[in-house]
Amino acid sequence: MSRAQVELPPQIQVFERGWLSSNNILLRQGALATLVDSGYVSHAAQTLQLVRSGLDGRRLQTLVNTHCHSDHMGGNARLVREFGCTVVVPQGYAQILHEWDEQALLLSSANQRADRFQPDACIGPGDELEMGGLAWRTLAAPGHDMHALMFYCAERRLLISGDALWNDGFGIQFATVLGTADALAATRATLDAIARLDLQTVIPGHGPPFADVDAALARAFARADMLAEDAERMARSALRALFVFNLLEFRSLRRDDLPAYLAGVPIFRLLNDRYFRRSYDDLAAGLVRDLVRGGAITVDGGLVAIARAS
Numbered sequence: 001m002s003r004a005q006v007e008l009p010p011q012i013q014v015f016e017r018g019w020l021s022s023n024n025i026l027l028r029q030g031a032l033a034t035l036v037d038s039g040y041v042s043h044a045a046q047t048l049q050l051v052r053s054g055l056d057g058r059r060l061q062t063l064v065n066t067h068c069h070s071d072h073m074g075g076n077a078r079l080v081r082e083f084g085c086t087v088v089v090p091q092g093y094a095q096i097l098h099e100w101d102e103q104a105l106l107l108s109s110a111n112q113r114a115d116r117f118q119p120d121a122c123i124g125p126g127d128e129l130e131m132g133g134l135a136w137r138t139l140a141a142p143g144h145d146m147h148a149l150m151f152y153c154a155e156r157r158l159l160i161s162g163d164a165l166w167n168d169g170f171g172i173q174f175a176t177v178l179g180t181a182d183a184l185a186a187t188r189a190t191l192d193a194i195a196r197l198d199l200q201t202v203i204p205g206h207g208p209p210f211a212d213v214d215a216a217l218a219r220a221f222a223r224a225d226m227l228a229e230d231a232e233r234m235a236r237s238a239l240r241a242l243f244v245f246n247l248l249e250f251r252s253l254r255r256d257d258l259p260a261y262l263a264g265v266p267i268f269r270l271l272n273d274r275y276f277r278r279s280y281d282d283l284a285a286g287l288v289r290d291l292v293r294g295g296a297i298t299v300d301g302g303l304v305a306i307a308r309a310s
């Protein structure tokens, strides 16, 4: 758990962001650099600032996305405008990005935003790429996102895992929640694949890099089991995570407006139709109760807001 144990090659710099924006990983090589993931669109100015300071005069040549959710690619357009970098995305996103399918990108459907961009190249499982002067192999990482990729550097026993493995868990299992595919089975297969790698350090999409990979894998497998056993619990967890994500962007929402808000966002409506079948007044009340109890939000003066650590 301790950050002191985690040592990264000197040419790799991780900008640890939070939840609205994913981490940004800068890999420098001579006068050039590659960035993995670009954060959320409303944080793009900060992303630009961090990247520019990390570049320290180098040229950002390539931007690679582990997957194309709003918190990982929301800064792409801005970075391309600024640096003229080449954008490389998982091959499963080629058509979706070409059409800018806001539903498949979970933008319109989850009330999230991103500036439109077009990829210059696609990569898939088994592809080799060089980042930061190191050789990386691209691995499939279906589960949280069925098109997601991870990047493995055997020489340094390093994995860039995106949202397939965090120190504590992994991202929302969208395909299972939405009923379009078995994300949980895919997640298990992805975790199995990670377990077979010779690993020293994982750089996740959110949270600090970590070295105790076995413990993280054990937590992730346990979470996958728990979610598989209780579909409603999985749906509640997805509802909470997606709502908190919205709130991180909007800062606050009027408590009185919450039922109508939930009813107006397609993915919340779908979750309610599929798993809860409650009135939106009830759904809002339960959601607020859960999140206040968990310390994630506060309700004050009729406003629902993210709880700030004091």
Ligand SMILES: [Zn+2]
Pocket (backbone or CB within 6 Å): 067, 069, 072, 144, 145, 163, 171
């Ligand atoms: Zn994601």
